[in-house]
Structure formats: C-alpha cells, structure tokens
Amino acid sequence: MKKYRVAVIGHTGKGNYGHGVDTVWLKIPSCEIVAVADADEAGRAAVVNRLKAPKGYADYRQMLDEAKADIVAIGPRWLDQHREMCLAAAAHGAHIYMEKPFCRSPAEADEIIKACEKADIKLALAHQTRYSPKLQGIRELIDDGKIGTILEFRGRGKEDKRGGGEDLWVLGSHIMNLIHHFGGEPNWCFARVEEGGQPIGKEHIKPGNEGIGPLAGDTISAMYGLDGGATAYFGSKRETMGNRFGLQIFGSKGIIEILTGHLPSAQFLPDPAWSPGRSKAVWQPISSTGLEPETMKDGGLDAGNVLAVQDLIEAIENDRQPECSMYEGRTTIEMICAVFESHRTGGPVKMPLATRVNPLSLV
Template sequence: MVAAHSVACEVGIMKHWKIGIVLDSAKPSLGLHGLHVAFNGLPNVQVVGYVDSNEQDIEQKLAVCHAQKHYTTLEQMLDSEELDIVVICSRNPADHWPMIKPIAQRGIHMYCDKPLTLSLKEADKIIALTQKHQVKMCIAQPIRNALVFRTMKTMIDAGEIGKPLTAYGRGKCDHRGGAEDLITLGIHLMDWQRFLFGDPQSVWANISQDGKPITASTRIETVEPIGPLAGDSVMACFNFANDVRGLFESRRGLFDMQSGYIHMGLTVVGTKGTLSLRFNDSLKPVYDLRISRLPAPPEDQAAYEPVKLHETREIPGAEPLDESLCGTRNIPREPFILQANRYSAWNLIQCIENDQQPNCTPHHARNALEMIYGVFAASLSGKQVSFPLTGYETSDKSMLDNGVIDLLLRP
C-alpha cells in the first residue's frame, strides 16, 4: 500500500489527510507527550485508525483524538486503512524501529516521539529507509515549533543580548538525574542548543557515579527501559562556532516538587544581556521567557523582565487549540507542548504537499543523539572529542557498549 497524496496535490484537489495513531496503553510509561491529539482541529484531517492493545476505556480514548476505528495491532491498521500519516506516540526508543520499518515500507509518512533511537547506527538506518521510500518523518521536539522557543531564537539572532557567549543548560535533576536525564530530557537541551547555535565542534565531559568517574564497566539502574547506562552526575561543555560554549549539567536528586523550583532549562548569556527559559510543565509558577538587559554576569546583577510573545503563524481553517486537554491522560499540563505538536503536525502536512523536509527530521534527532554519544565518549576517554564522531558503525549496541566508546578507549 502506498499513501496516495501526490496526485491530489498535483491536480489541485483538496486533500483529506488520513491519520493513524499508535498508542499502546498496555505498556508502562511515565506519561506521554500528547502526540495523539496533534492533528485535532486541523483542516481536512481524519483520524481513521487508533492502535491500542488495551481495550479498556477504548471509546473514551477514540473520542479524545476523534479516531474512527480501533485496532489492537499496527499490522491490522496498516492492512485495513489507506493512511497518509502514522503517529508513533511511544516515548520508549526501543519501540520505534519495529514500527517505523513497516510504515515506511508502505510509503506512509510519520510523526514520532523522541528520543528517536538510542543507536546512531539505527538512526542511520531510519534515515536511509525514509529516503529510500521517499517518506517524510517529523520528530516531536517542541523546541522547534513552540512559540516561546522560537521567540528566544529570534531574539538571539536579532542581537537582543549581543554576541552569545555561553549557554547554561540543565536537565530535570530528578530521580533520573545524571545519564538517564541526559538521554530522556537532555535530548531536548541538545536539540535546543543546536537549534540556536548550529552543529557543535567538540565536547569535553565528566560523568561520575557516587562521586567517582565512570568506567566502561560502570552500570546504573534506570527508571525507564533505556539502558545500559552509567552515571548519576553529568557535566559537559560543547564548543560551537563563533566561540560559543554550551553547557549541560544534571545531578540526581536535586529536584524538589514541594519547592516548585525548576532546574530544567537554558540560560543564554551574551555581551549585552541574558535570556533565560525553564522547560516547565507540571509545576507553578510557570517561568516564562525572561530577559535581563544588563551586561553584568547573571549571577550578580541580572534583573529579569518577562518577554511578551506574539504569535504570527496561522493555520487556515484550523479550529482553536483545545487547551482543556492539558493535564488529561497522556497530555502534558502546559499548553506550549500542545501548541508545538499542532504546529509540528501542520508543518509535516505542508512539507508533504510541497516536497520539503520538516523542521525536525531524523537527521536532527540523530545529531542530537550524537551529542549525547560525545558526552560519554569524552568522559570515558578523558579527552576532548570532536564531531562528527567516527567508529560507531561497528556496533548495534546502545550507549556504553557502542563501538565509538571502544574505539576511543583503545591505546
């Protein structure tokens, strides 16, 4: 089966997009990111199929995303429906490739949650597969589509804080703090810094566990199924073009829900001021994008004021965003993620129609993952590591067991 979108676009017929959703609630998860409602309210969209092996409350699940029919397996839906796009909602990267392969082979486009994969070799396979079958794939990185992050980039590019010097990024620093935080949430910070400053040139890093540097045999138990991993504390420094440095830090157990303070976010210091944004979801108060227009170091005399956001993007014929969904099952509390999903979905549709690439592709996801690989490689080798990495092609194993680590540790 091949998605039949091109003919309709070529002759100017109004295209009705047929969407399939895969959200298997039978699998344990810390909570999903609302991808299943990304296409809600968009013009000329029909959610024709919904895959969930768990039939409990299925009518309610179908109603939330306006789905017409329930399937218990992906194969059933692919065999029964003429789909244009499939939404892969799982946050577990190990789930992605087994779904991506049959979807791409049928010429169907995809919207997929992050992290795309934990293997650079698998990321390259995904890229090659989507290119071979000429399908578009958008990765759900809210950095590239939520207004607040785009405003931050616009202000930096316009010189609002002068020349950027250093970006200070932190993970959530909760019970997953350290290496797991680097992967599950740090992937946002990696993509965020690349979005602002381009590809990194090199990285220095230190990963420790119980106060001692990790070795190739160190292991730590993870909350989510993303091992093998090591390290409960991570510090990394990336070098970007124009002498910009980007930091990432995560320590286990710093997050205190009762305090309401958020560690996760990015502060960009420039020669004329500072921009700061916390990646907030479930806690109050919500920290908006803030700017300090003082050239002093931010830890001394920064005087922050909120930045007003102005949305200029429009989706012709779209219904208003239903923010009442925020905080319901598998949908984050803060509207910016709902907004980012909507604009990601619309961007994907527009790119299919115009044969362009979405603004967050498997290439972007792969390059953010490469930054994480670089952190492990730099810490284990005790050396500054340059990008692009080499040697990872020798192994399918993830992270610490990957070939790039073995290569860099050889005498």
C-alpha cells in the same frame, strides 16, 4: 483540501501515547484518524473510544498493511520501539510524527533516515519548544545584537530521581535540541559521568528505564564546541531539584533564558556582567514578538502539538523538512551519546561520532 488519513500507534504500559501525540489529530481539520494500534487489549479499547477511531489493531504492522495511512503518529515514550515503528511506517510510504527522544543510538537514527530518504518521507519530532512562537522573538533579539556575541549556552535537566544519565536522555534531549538550534552544529564533546562521586565503570551500567538501553550515572558534566563559535554546557545531578530545567544563552551584552513548552517562560537580561547584583539590570519578559507584551495564550501540550503537526503538513505539501526534523533528531541523539563516548574514551570526541552504537555497550 486534502484529507490526510492518520494511523496512531501506542503501547499502553510501555510508553502509552506520549504527550498528546494521539489526540492532537482531533484538532486538525485536514486530518482523519482511520485506525489505532495498541498491543494491550484494555488500552486498545480505551484509545479507540478516546479517538473515536473506526478500528483498533493489536499489531501495528497489520494496521499499516490495511489502513493505507498518509501519516503515522508514533506515541510510545519507550525508545526500544521507535526504530521498528519508524521503519515500518516508512516502508508503507507514511509520513511520521513521533514522540521524542528520536531513538536509542546514532546507528538507529542512520537506519531511520535512510529508510525515510528512500521513500521520500517527512518525519517530525515532538520537541514542542522548537515550534513555539517565542523562538522567533528570541531569534530576533539575537539577530538584533541585543545580547551581543554569543559566548556560552548553559542547560540543565530536571534533576529529580532521574537525574544524571536518564535525565540527559529524557529531558536533556529538549535542551540539546535548543542548543543545536541556536548555536549550530556541535563539533566536539568533552564529558564526565559519575555515580556516587566516582567515574562510572562497567559495574555501574544497567538497562535504562523506558527502553533507553545501557545506562549509568547520577551526575553528568558535559561541554560542547559549536559551529557558531560558542561553548555549550549541560549538567544534571540526581535529587538536586531547583527549578533549573531550561537553557540560558550568555552573550557579550546580556543573557536570554528560555524554559520549555508552547509559550515557555523566557526573559532577557541586558547585562554584560551577567550579574544583576553588580549591574542593577532587570530581567525583561520575552514574548512571541520580542520585548513587546505577549498577546498569545499558552495552550500547553495540545497547542504545541497542533503547531508541530501543522508544520509537518506544510512540510509535506511544500516538500521541505519539518521544523524539528529527523536530521535534528539525529544530532540530538549524537549529543547525548557523545557524553558517554567521551567518558568511555577519557577525552574529547569529534562530532559527528565515529561510534554509532550506544557507547556504554562497549564498556
């Protein structure tokens, strides 16, 4: 068995190590952590101890020069670091597993993809739900016609203090990725972004948290047309939390709902009216095998990362794209940016987007 040399990049205080993107390698027998990098001295010392890494670096570029890694784990949640880290890893011929969201704009996604294609690099994103065994159960229900023709997708963010634009970026990325997976390529987007009940303007735009870039809006209302023929909707309104975070798939015969995670809550309603009060239909739990009882245990973030890394290694060895690849990552970023581009231009926008920069930088 080949032993993969893994170098871990984090940044304590500026995105840290994501959701277990650093520790997952300790659970993969075919992987060996050879070095870590963290610009923060105290954080670097802590992660060297936590990962039992043989060496820590203040500069990840120096680490990449010396460590000769096969795989680089890019952990920081802060988006303003992702482009440079990905380009550096690709330049050193290392495959990549990284925290989501992918990057700050379609232009950055284009750059990263070009560099990875040139070096024949596989890049996998930590949209953990995309690796969940439950997705296969849902796919089988859809393919068996249990919900009939798919008509709509409806997703919402967490709608906490980040509700609106930040929610769209940080948590909506999970929902966009699932919509893309089940609904096909997005062809257009029509959206409105508001702040305090009014459409956003230049005066509302400020630097977003966690290196997102220009950001505005406490309310998002977005609609997408998908290749598969369905329409998708996404919404988020700040401080209206109601445990709505997730995705619902509405068909001519019923509804499927899925949340997020390794083994997320998922259920099926065999109701063409979409109204249990009218039809008396009952929600049925969905397992990794469909409507049979679940035999697996939810392993949380760790288990989700393990599945993702195992898939990345199989992708490397079989020369295929990972389940959640850089191409899917780019589509997710375009779906997010399309919301702001539609608002900026005042109408529907075609996808892929002609505007490759963050649209709010043009307001």
